[in-house]
Amino acid sequence: xxxxxxxxxxxxxxxxxxxxxxxxxxxxxxxxxxxxxxxxxxxxxxxxxxxxxxxxxxxxxxxxxxxxxxxxxxxxxxxxxxxxxxxxxxxxxxxxxxxxxxxxxxxxxxxxxxxxxxxxxxxxxxxxxxxxxxxxxxxxxxxxxxxxxxxxxxxxxxxxxxxxxxxxxxxxxxxxxxxxxxxxxxxxxxxxxxxxxxxxxxxxxxxxxxxxxxxxxxxxxxxxxxxxxxxxxxxxxxxxxxxxxxxxxxxxxxxxxxxxxxxxxxxxxxxxxxxxxxxxxxxxxxxxxxxxxxxxxxxxxxxxxxxxxxxxxxxxxxxxxxxxxxxxxxxxx
Ligand code: DAH
Numbered sequence: 484x485x486x487x488x489x490x491x492x493x494x495x496x497x498x499x500x501x502x503x504x505x506x507x508x509x510x511x512x513x514x515x516x517x518x519x520x521x522x523x524x525x526x527x528x529x530x531x532x533x534x535x536x537x538x539x540x541x542x543x544x545x546x547x548x549x550x551x552x553x554x555x556x557x558x559x560x561x562x563x564x565x566x567x568x569x570x571x572x573x574x575x576x577x578x579x580x581x582x583x584x585x586x587x588x589x590x591x592x593x594x595x596x597x598x599x600x601x602x603x604x605x606x607x608x609x610x611x612x613x614x615x616x617x618x619x620x621x622x623x624x625x626x627x628x629x630x631x632x633x634x635x636x637x638x639x640x641x642x643x644x645x646x647x648x649x650x651x652x653x654x655x656x657x658x659x660x661x662x663x664x665x666x667x668x669x670x671x672x673x674x675x676x677x678x679x680x681x682x683x684x685x686x687x688x689x690x691x692x693x694x695x696x697x698x699x700x701x702x703x704x705x706x707x708x709x710x711x712x713x714x715x716x717x718x719x720x721x722x723x724x725x726x727x728x729x730x731x732x733x734x735x736x737x738x739x740x741x742x743x744x745x746x747x748x749x750x751x752x753x754x755x756x757x758x759x760x761x762x763x764x765x766x767x768x769x770x771x772x773x774x775x776x777x778x779x780x781x782x783x784x785x786x787x788x789x790x791x792x793x794x795x796x797x798x799x800x801x802x803x804x805x806x807x808x809x810x811x812x813x814x815x816x
Contacts, residue, residue, distance in 0.1 A: 485524045487542050490514070491549055498553045504561050511554060521546065591816040592693060592805055595793040596675050599695050602719045603673040606712065608697070611672040613658035615679070619648040621657035625664075625772040626736040639681040641690070651679035655696035656736060659765075659784055662698060663773035668780045669701040675789075686801045693789040700765070700775060700782035706739070709762060709783035717745045717759065721796065724748075728756055737763025737784060745795075757795055760787040 494514040501507035515521050524543060528536055589597070600610060613621075622628075628635055643649040658674035674696040682688040699708070710729060717727045729741040740763035744756035762785035770777040790802055797816065799805065804812050 485520050487524070487546050490520055491546050494546075494550050495553050498550070498557050501557060501561065504558070504565060507554070507557055507561055515547070515550060588816075590813065591793055591797065591799075592789055594816065595796065596693065596695065596789050598720060599716075599787060599789065599792065600673055600675060602716050603671075603695075603697060606671075606715070608671045608673045608699075611658055611662050611674045612676060613652070613655070613661050613674065615652055615677050616643055616649055617652035617657050619650055621660050622650050622652050622654075625660040625769065626656050627766050627768040627772070628735045632735060641679050641681050652676075653680055654678050654786060655694040656784070656786060658696055659698040659736075660769070660773050663700065663770070663775050668775065668782075669699075670782070671699045671701075673697050684803065686803065689790070689802050689806060691806070692802075695787045695789060697785045697787070698765070698782060699784075700770075700780050702780060704764075704781045704783055706764060706783070709764070709785070712783075713743055713760070713762060713785065717743075720792065721745055721747075729762075732761065732763075734761055734763055736766050736769050738766045739763055743785075759792060759795065760785050762786070 494510070497510045497514065498507065501510050513519060521543070524539075528539060531539060588594075604610070622640075623630075623632075623635060640653055641651040643651065655674050655676050655678060658676070659672075662670060662672050662674070676693060678692055678694050680690060680692075682690050684690065697712075699712075710727070714727050717725050726746040728744045728746070730744065732740045732742040734740040740761065742758055743760050743762055745759050746754065747757055748754045762783065765782035765784050767777045770780065770782070775782075790805055793799060793805065794802065
């Protein structure tokens, strides 16, 4: 019959000698598993008489208890050691400098476009957009620009090859024609977007540029409303102390038309006027072409050059800087 005292000594020695949790698990299987001496000793119990069986049973229990408590204690020690080893292995060096990822931000032109739109959205305007590849009908005809009108040549139109009557829009004004055609007054929209002209690149010209068009159509709109609106716009963007000045001008789609200047005071005591946009009362021919009842409704419109406003506001002297993607320039805004 198994000598339980000897077995217990061997088992506890093996538990104490286990070097890690796997090792300890093997010790458990060896001494208490299905094919262990302990299991064999238990099976042999059936052939004992009652007294012997009781004593043997107690001895087996004592062995199991001694083994379990030694096992649990060793298990805890080895788990702690394993955790400490893992933490040590996964230690992070917090003194390493992080990799620097410079934060991105909207381009200056996008920032200025959003500022402009925000001013008008604050006055109740909606934003409307139209296509950059536009039909000549919307870009010219519906805006009262006749085929032989000098404005058509002046605008240095870029035509789209392979299509009849498709141009890269020379201004955002066709969007007003689209809105008037599709919607009933009252209308108040601002229309931002890219515009194109076959201009040679220099400090003040780029073949790609951008505008924000504005259009208001309602029953009793006057030139005074236009002036008040543009004054509020100029003051939001350039400063509360600014004045505006309307100079008589000509655009085929407005009558009367004006070029609008904003006042400035230079630091050297110089002062004067800077042109910021074109505007006017929507020409009756345009209302008619777009299906608006000119006896009932009037409207005003304006067109703002985004590059020009950005350059005036931020002291940029060469339009090319807005398109060069030079990180040193872009980082300034
Ligand atoms: N479309 C004109 C241009 O690109 C700008 C403009 C002037 C728009 C007067 C208007 C306006 O709506 O009323 O030069």
